[in-house]
Amino acid sequence: MAARDAARRPVRHHAGRHRRGRRRGGAGAPDRRGRQGCERVAPALSGAWRGHPATRPEIAAAAATDGGLAGALEPLLRAEIAVPRRFGGFAGRVTEDERLLVACRTALTAG
Incomplete structure (x- = not known):
């Protein structure tokens, strides 16, 4: 009886995972034509940025490692660097903000 019930239960896999545990596709994986998938994720990352x-900081760091993504997010990166007033002087925020600015500058030179 248990074997028959087990046969009726649907097999559940983790979303987006290959059966051996490797991820298929994804934001940075090349598609069939060999291009990076940045044009697919740029709108989502822009929405998250805003x-x-x-x-x-994480989005800017990803753009710093992917020139295509940096090109797609260039207006946001330039606007972030151009903001004259920053986070108001909280000690932890200043360091985080400096890392963000470095990542934005690095991404712009990579793009």
Whole structure:
């Protein structure tokens, strides 16, 4: 009886994972034509940049390692560098903000 019930249960896999545990595709994986998938993720990352400022350092760091993504996010990166007033002097925020600015500058030179 247990074997029959087990046969009826659907097999559940983790979303986006290959059955051997490796991820298929993804933001940085090349598609069939060999191009990076930055044109697919740039709109989502732009929305995260605007809606969730805490994600900016990670997004800028990703853009610094991917020239295509840096090109797609260039207006946001330039606008971030151009902001004259920064985070108001909280000790932890200043260091984080400096890392963000370095990542933005690095991304712009990579793009």
